[in-house]
Amino acid sequence: MTTEYLTDATALSAQARMQGAGLRRINLKRMIRMRGPLMAFVAVMLIIPLSLAVWFFVPREYEATSAIRFSPSRQVILTNTEGTAVSSDYVTYVETQKELIKGNSVLERVVQQPQIRDLPLIARQRDPRSFLQRRVRAQLTPVTELVQVSFSSSDRNAALLIVRTVVEEYLKQATASEKVTNDQITRQLIEERDTLENKVTDLRNSVDKRRRSIGGLVTNSSEGVDAEMRSIFDNLSKAQADISTAENQAGQLESQVGQLEEIVARSKSAPEQPIYEFGIEESLSTDNAVQVKTQQLASTDARLAELKEKYLEGSPFLTAQIEARNSMEKELARSQGEARARIAQSRLELAKLDLERAKKAVDDAKTRSTNFTALLDTHTQKSLEIMQAMASVKEEEAALEDARTDLRDVQEKIRMLHIESRAPSTINVAEPAQAPEFPDYNRRLKMLALVMMASCGAGATVGLWRELTDQQIRTAQDVGYISDLPLIAMIPRTDSDKLPAKVRASSVMLRHPESISANEYRRVLTRIIYPPEGSAELNTVLITSPMRGDGKTSLACNLAAALAQANRRVLLLDICSRRPSIEQAMGLSAGPGLSEILSGSMEAGQAIRTAGHPNLSVLGPGLGESGVIGQLASRDIVGFLEQAEQMFEHVIIDSPPVLLMADAKLLAPVVDGVIVTVGVGVTTLGMAQRCLNDLQQIGTNIVGVVLNGLRYEPGGYMRDNLDNFYNYAAKGRRHEQPEYVVEASEPPRQDYQEVIIEDDDDSASVLIMDEPSTIRPKRRIY
Template sequence: MGAAATSPPPFRAGHIAAIDLRGLIAVLRRRLRLFMAVVAAVAAIVVLATVLATPKYTATAVVMLDPRSERVTKVEDVLSSLPADSPVVDTEVEVLESRQLAARVVKALRLEKDPEFNARLKTGPSLHSVLQSLGLAPAKTKTRSPSPKELEQVVNAVSKNLSVSRAGLTYVIRIGFKSENPAKAAIIADEFADLYILQQLESKSQATLRASNSLNSRLGQLRAQLLANETAVQQFKIDNNLLSASGATLTEQEISNYNQSLAQAEAQVAEDQARLDTAQRQLATGSTGDDVGETLNSPAIQKLKEQRAEVSRRVASMQTQFLDAYPEMTKARSELADVDAQIAAETHRIVSNLEAKLQVSRRRTAAVAGSLGGARSQLASNTRASVRLDELERNAQASRTLYEAYLARYKETSTQEGLENADARLVARARLPVAPSSPNVPLNLLVGAILALGAGAGAVALAEALEAGIATSADVERRFRVRYVGAVPLLGSVAKRATLAPAAYVVANPLSSFSEAFRSLRASIVYTAARRPVKVVAVTSALPGEGKTTTAVCLGRAAALQGFRVVIVDCDLRRRSLQRAMSVDAEHGLLDVLDGTVELSRAIVKDSETDADILALTDTSATPADVFGSRAVDRLLAELRSLYDLVILDTAPVLPVADSRVLARKADFVLLVARWRATPYQAVQEALRLLAGSSVEAGGIVLNQVNMEQQSRYGYGDPAYYFKAYRTYYLEPPEHSDGRIGSQGARA
């Protein structure tokens, strides 16, 4: 038979509990001693530190970032003035707090020789100094220079005493310094302000000098580059015949001249051709040549024409006087023919000259045209070279522009040297403080109180977090999601002077709160467990020493006192402690019944205090292998179910022994006992895991040995919270008694 399953209250993983003020108060109540101890310790430390603290004085110098800038020259500054916006002001506050500025102050004021900042100088009087004060040792003449590590420590000490703050959203910055000496505090605060302003001037001066040097160096490079580029341009012009005059290249000028010469030559050819054609047409028409236009201007022709005219007159004169055969007439005619022949010859010579002149003009025209073609070819070549020339000239022009820009900026920068202004100015020097600024007793006490309360609360929270045990019903249901079925009080917490054992106390004081806890436990098991009746209850625990046997005995006796038929079976094969717990001496036991050597009725022993029956494990009985997995156990449990109202199986712990898991499968209800605030919750978790691995679900968890006084401080969410309210309801034995009530009745 499987264990009876019970369902715990619904659990929501994403549930966030509200702050429980009463729960917090309960935590504080149960951890009050720890809380008060931590609070007292922290408060004592704060008070002691305040009393022993050395008084210190704070002096404050005031500087202001000036958004206005003075400009002597019209040129822009190399390092522009700071814009006085909020991030810049905050940045300057960080600059004032920088270690670099603190180191400069240390060096300027030689603070490494001040014992207030140099811990090495704070040492007590040495043997040499004591002897020197007594005149028994010479004075030291040499002092050792501080090491870099010591200087670093001095700078750290100075920085810790420096406070820099901005006055609201203004441009004003307050520089405060704290020192044991008020005058020293004022001097150091002023030094921070002065060196801060000086540092700004130095930064601008150094920036100007760096810019001037950089520009000068760059100018030399640009000058050499410009010279190289311009030389390359000129050399390229020479190599490619791109020299120019009057805005045009020589080739372009040659082409222009050739064009003019060609036009003139062609015009001359046309003129010579026209004159030759005219003369040839006139000769072709039968002219004797004396009327040809080109002959009219010939002196020879004119002379021959005059001679012919003279001869013609003589011939005409002779014709009137002589016959044609007259010798003189014949001679005159012959002379006329000779003159005509000379005119014709001279005319032909002139025409030949025209032809020769035309040929010369044509050859001259061809020569000019050839030269023009060559010049045009050269111009085409020059055009291709001009693309490269344009590139070289652009490079040269760019170099010149860049060089001139750098030259102008260099001259502007040079004029700024020595004219820089700081972006901050000193508004007020530090005044000599008249009262110490620390320790601030009211503030220290307030902070100490807050720290003490916080430390106390932290200690309480840490103690609660480190508590590995199970304390409340909420712990059970939250951590394990298993039903909480009750709490068994620690007997000493409800009966201060009880001398009886718990098992005997249940019988001797049936109306006590201790006994009521077991009656309540039985009710939780029997009436609220499952859909079917619960008769067989397996009582187990995660670890030994949890009180499971005592719980089983007390549960059985309490039920027997109520009139139920109860049998308590010892199933812990290793401890076999039920006989001792109930003070019985059994001759036969469980194993004898299981192996069939003894009848059940002979092995049952009656409890001397109640009507409960006991089936024990005798010490002489041998232990067979897998005793609880046998059919004999099933038959025995079936018989016990028929004979008793409640069968309680006192089993072994779950973690060290597997027997309890076997028996748990046969029980109707599995009760897991955990010792209050002692059993680690990890052990309980592992026990539940092992049971679940055996297909067994724990019916409930009972907390054992609960200190009810302390449990009542765990918050109103636990039933024990109301213990003080209902404890008087129970009839407890008098404090002077041995734990027995006797015949007294219970108070309702």
């Protein structure tokens, strides 16, 4: 055997190894589909008794009601100048009256009434007043002036009596509390009016006196100052501007004087140096002495040029003329130095005069500013006194106006009092106490609705709890939580498939090759014959499962039958010596097998038997239980598998469960591939993950996972898939399940063999075998 036949699903991913059963996410659709019956059962079992309890123990009630009208106009005595909005005052008043209706004072009077005390509903209460306070309701009807007083009870007459008595006692209390005579109100208002009239007179006299004291000094200009004050402001601003201008000019002149003093000193120490500041060099050209000497030097230069043409260089006469010329040039330089000194000194004297004038201008501007500032302060003080007096006058005028307003309000109240004294009461009964003829079932219906919602919530909670605690694999999605291995096939239960009753799962491929279960077995066949790109065909395949009952024996039998039907020579090998089942499933009795071959007591060709179908051979574990167990890790088993590969195209091995026995893990590394069968409702997520991890740790080539025993769930897609599968080839025909019969290649015989076969799911059925027979569906008769 080799291990070169690796597929793309050889090892579990790191993410799959880290995922556990407890990390399964909640799928709402799956939970409703699988836990729906449980949730519905719990909800119904709670709804029925609770609904009966509500119906019998929650009494039907009569609601008695009465309406009281509160008029928004009220008699109010003004004692201050602050008023309150009518709407806000009315709402507060009505809310207060609502609380008074349910207050202790009114209800205590109600309880003291003999007809109320004698009511059975009140007599059996330990604290009748508190009972009424809880049950009596007073509510303001929206967009009206009505307050509705109500009381609910199973006794209609008692409810009417209680509401009528509550309204009567409240009206008595409200009438008694508001009994104030018109004469008393009028007397209080007249006193308030006299006080306000005296106040108005005093304020008017005070205002006139203050105005006379102020006289005509107050002006009404928009700026708040008179023309004289404005003139002072203008002169002060001009004086301050003159100060700024004169100070700037004086500063500039002081700087010029300093510069000119430096120039004068420099001209004395170096008179020949030119001075370009303050235009001294420009003024130098206009000096008379300098002009004369410059002209003389120019004429001398012209004459000397003529002499140089006549006389030779170095002649005494020419030399004397040149010396005279140089002397004249020195005289010109001395004259220029003297002229520079005179001009600089003249500029210095002028600058000093300008500086004196600027300082005098600064002093004059400061004097004017000081005078205007003092004048402004005096005028400002006077203006402040006038404004303060005027402000006090305005305050007294405002107080006078407020007093006049209050006086008008009091006079209006006195007038309205006479009108309201002739108006009807502000509180009256708008609707007398009344109750419907038939009881109200709203309370029962509300309780029933609450019971139904609570029961449905309890059912959903139980379903969620079951979904969280259920660790069994039930769908293909569950397999994806623990592994990234491909899901090769999903085989339905025989009772969920459209198959005859009591059909054996291990014989589906032979007896019902057109069923959807057989089609799923052929999907596994496709994975073996056509592995992924880059992998070789799988010759030896080990079928195993995490636990017993997952359906691995049925998968091995049907997979071998599918390969045989594809004209491939197949050996179906059973290595489970403790619980052999392949021989029974194929209709053979127990006989020599793998243990005899490994022990050398029998050749492989002698132990291998045919299974009643062309190309299909069977080899059991043999008669010795311990012979196979001890040889699974030996070289002999590897040699036998290599020999079997020479004799057959495919070897399908049925092994014990991985988590129960180590047989499968001993043989898994030496086969071409391993297919793990997981039973729905049999294996848990943890078991399946442990199984895959154990196989992966020993370097097993796990081809994929087969999900076996899928059940029909309400709301699932399995029923639709079944209908679509069987209706595909029978479109337009009657939708009835074809019957299957065994048709022999020879004339029918009567020596059929009836064999009881047993799989690892502890169930048994009858398989009719007749070699060499073929199986085909019986034709429908219309």
